[in-house]
Amino acid sequence: MTAYDAIFWFFSLALLLCGVLVLISPNAVASGLYLVLSFFFLAGLYVLLQAFFLAMIQVLVYAGAIMVLFLFVIMLLDYRESRHWWHGNLLGLAGAPLAVAALAAALLPVLKRSGALAAAPEQWFEGTLENVMTPVFTRYLLPVEITALILLAATIGVVVLGRKEKQP
């Protein structure tokens, strides 16, 4: 086992452990913090895949901005469920294994077939800032502009949604 393998197993097992803790934690704040931690481990996996730019964006934008917004809302609303999520949740407890089993049934054949693809990559892609962003601002310029429009629409939508309704 090489050092690369050891680091991969550490990051991926920690990532999945944090995911399980998000799922089972009864406290929403704890769930949010475990999700932040899992995004850090995911950024580690991106570094292993030589996707340095995305690893940086993952930490700055995802763990830094999006999750802070999440935790802000969790703490602002300070909402506590009157009972734990597993109490009286038979539909969910029965449905989740079914949903995961259906997903596994769909994914396992794909995983089995992807072995040939992984055998010998002819060339490795290195995700530096230049390599990733050059296509973004040349070939994919129109999608970038559309994304900008979506962000503008989201901003306006949040302002509209956040207004207090006037009492009649």
Add this chain to the structure above:
Amino acid sequence: MMHVGLIHYLAVSGALFALGLACIVLRRNALLVFMGLEMNLNAANLALVAFSRYGGHAEGQVLATFIIAIAAAEVAIGLAIIVALFRQRSSMVTDLLRSLKG
């Protein structure tokens, strides 16, 4: 033990997606359902980055960048909806949202 390759990254991505799916189905708090959605998006990103690395092309990481940008917009809208919901109902339990049910 075999060396880490594309299939390992895809397996981790699939497991993360399954965890997000279980979070969406199991949890009744709307915020936790939303967190499960975020895990799904990140699982897709991991698969895209792995394909990009092993396939030797930039498109996967370009698409992952777009997904992160769209996820930011989606989180802002989703949290605004949840806050508006909480103002109106004083609750975030998804089971209570059945006013559209006939």
